Amino acid sequence: xxxxxxxxxxxxxxxxxxxxxxxxxxxxxxxxxxxxxxxxxxxxxxxxxxxxxxxxxxxxxxxxxxxxxxxxxxxxxxxxxxxxxxxxxxxxxxxxxxxxxxxxxxxxxxxxxxxxxxxxxxxxxxxxxxxxxxxxxxxxxxxxxxxxxxxxxxxxxxxxxxxxxxxxxxxxxxxxxxxxxxxxxxxxxxxxxxxxxxxxxxxxxxxxxxxxxxxxxxxxxxxxxxxxxxxxxxxxxxxxxxxxxxxxxxxxxxxxxxxxxxxxxxxxxxxxxxxxxxxxxxxxxxxxxxxxxxxxxxxxxxxxxxxxxxxxxxxxxxxxx
Numbered sequence: 001x002x003x004x005x006x007x008x009x010x011x012x013x014x015x016x017x018x019x020x021x022x023x024x025x026x027x028x029x030x031x032x033x034x035x036x037x038x039x040x041x042x043x044x045x046x047x048x049x050x051x052x053x054x055x056x057x058x059x060x061x062x063x064x065x066x067x068x069x070x071x072x073x074x075x076x077x078x079x080x081x082x083x084x085x086x087x088x089x090x091x092x093x094x095x096x097x098x099x100x101x102x103x104x105x106x107x108x109x110x111x112x113x114x115x116x117x118x119x120x121x122x123x124x125x126x127x128x129x130x131x132x133x134x135x136x137x138x139x140x141x142x143x144x145x146x147x148x149x150x151x152x153x154x155x156x157x158x159x160x161x162x163x164x165x166x167x168x169x170x171x172x173x174x175x176x177x178x179x180x181x182x183x184x185x186x187x188x189x190x191x192x193x194x195x196x197x198x199x200x201x202x203x204x205x206x207x208x209x210x211x212x213x214x215x216x217x218x219x220x221x222x223x224x225x226x227x228x229x230x231x232x233x234x235x236x237x238x239x240x241x242x243x244x245x246x247x248x249x250x251x252x253x254x255x256x257x258x259x260x261x262x263x264x265x266x267x268x269x270x271x272x273x274x275x276x277x278x279x280x281x282x283x284x285x286x287x288x289x290x291x292x293x294x295x296x297x298x299x300x301x302x303x304x305x306x307x308x309x310x311x312x313x314x315x316x317x318x319x320x321x
Contacts, residue, residue: 045072045189047077047187048107049103049108053086060176065180067177068183070184072190080096089139090312093140097145100134109133117173123178125154125182126145128146130150132145132149139205154199159178163181209222214245218319222314224311227294232294233295233296234294235293245318252269253268254318255318257295258317272285273286275299283295283302293318
């Protein structure tokens with residue numbers, strides 16, 4: 001009996017020819033190269049973080065994000081808030097200060113609180129010394145960012161060259177037509193800072209306010225914002241100033257809250273590490289999550305109870321009684 005050790009005909013037919021094997025190998029290598037290139041570009045993408053005074057009742061925020069994804073569908077998009085009170089540039093500036101430093105250094109922020117949209121106010125991109133980038137109207141929004149993170153580069157957006165194609169006849173939605181588009185192109189690496197427009201010849205517009213200081217035994221600063229959910233009253237009195245009080249847990253301090261020169265509330269309250277260190281409904285002085293002095297009621301709303309608001313005309317004073 002003849003023994004045939006070769007493959008049956010059916011398997012011989014399935015055995016790939018050498019040229020086909022080479023073609024498949026080349027295709028697989030090309031796909032691997034492509035994937036490695038994609039991963040490199042994905043690694044280079046920056047997050048885009050939005051905030052505005054638009055609210056979420058209509059499609060404005062969605063439109064901005066749609067524009068960004070139209071530039072690069074793989075861009076990571078996030079939000080700070082879209083509940084800035086309408087036209088409240090002060091709060092927009094503070095929310096950037098509150099959050100920006102916790103994001104990776106190449107993050108691109110879009111802040112749109114823009115009562116002057118369509119006017120001669122500048123549209124700018126600021127790159128900080130930390131590497132964060134901010135795309136926004138230059139109307140005071142960058143006050144605290146310029147102070148806290150420093151200015152490495154400030155460019156005025158060339159609106160005619162950089163705006164979203166097809167939006168030339170739209171004058172009232174720069175959040176979509178300009179800021180989101182420029183931010184997405186920066187984050188995706190489609191343009192560089194130098195492409196945005198010319199270097200600014202002067203600094204950012206700054207909002208005036210009471211700078212924190214320690215004088216005559218009094219730590220004094222501004223009330224930039226209230227905790228919106230709990231009514232805690234936050235100040236900008238950071239460690240360089242409040243450390244001079246050398247507060248210790250359990251010590252009592254005289255606190256005054258003023259609107260301009262009018263005392264709205266005053267009292268002597270304990271310094272505590274957290275809310276539960278005092279009885280329910282009682283006030284306390286504490287250091288908030290930004291390491292700045294704040295006043296609260298344990299399980300109560302200090303701001304509503306005592307008629308306190310925030311802004312450049314509101315200030316907090318703390319001293320030993």
